[in-house]
Amino acid sequence: MNGEVSLLRPAVSNPATRPELSDTLRASVMARRTQVTELLKKAVSEFGNEITFANSMGAEDMVLTDIILREQLPIEIFSLDTGRLPVETYDLMAEVEKTYHTRLKIFFPRSDTVENYVQSNGINAFYESIDLRKACCHMRKVEPLGRALKGKKAWVTGMRAQQSATRADLPLREFDESHGLEKFNPLSDWTEQETWAYIRMHEVPYNKLHDQFYPSIGCAPCTRAVAVGEDVRAGRWWWEDPASKECGLHVKK
Ligand code: SF4
DSSP states (O other), X not given: OOOOGGGOOOSSOOGGGSOOOOHHHHHHXXXXXXXXXXXXXXXXXXXXXXXXXXXXXXXXXXXXXXXXXXXXXXXXXXXXXXXXOOHHHHHHHHHHHHHHTOOOEEEOOOHHHHHHHHHHHOTTGGGTOHHHHHXXXXXXXXXXXXXXXXXXXXXXOOOOGGGOGGGTTOOSEEEETTTTEEEEOTTTXXXXXXXXXXXXXXXXXXXXXXXXXXXXXXXXXXXXXXXXXXXXXXXBSTTSOGGGOOOSSSOOO
16 A cells, blocks of 8 residues: 555645735734634633643644644643654654743553554554554544543644535534533634645744645555645545545544
């Protein structure tokens, strides 16, 4: 199964990550920043310190990281390290810690579960069936997410409605039945252009794979570059049907 991050490095830089910063776009992004800040402040006033932000280190999550840390909002930020992330994501984690003078809170999968899975199925078994792929996502992402959300009453995500068919009707806030928490999606109605305009305007750190046509970045073996005009999440689990392409972190009951 070809297509891993380290195998595909287009020479041309992705123009989508460098939108032209017109006055109209700048004004629109600043207005949206105010809306997001207000929503997050409202979330804090409702849920206090029982709210947490799941930072997957994607472009949208970098926007939220920047807003939360610059506004000094009392929202915990955590990330999941699946053990199979691209080196560029680890570089970004280090850059975020240096830029914002912070230490990321990182959750890892249970080592005994990973050892058993690999021993039984093989090191790259996720390519062999959807069940094995979902089992891998469950042990490396879903189970650690459950630990990260334990004791919380609300969580924040960087999902956008335009990212995929499975997110088309994404609201700004909703009750997440699968985790029993309120869920805030402050960037749900942002465009890709607004996301990148924010990053450029505020010099926010970002994953350099985005410049190489990786709009959505997950684990290295399950992510590849997309063609111009392709769906934003077409490079994730590209061998599967689009309707099944979520990792289990954002499923609805
Ligand atoms: S994205 Fe791939 S490597 Fe990462 S947890 Fe899911 S199946 Fe495993």
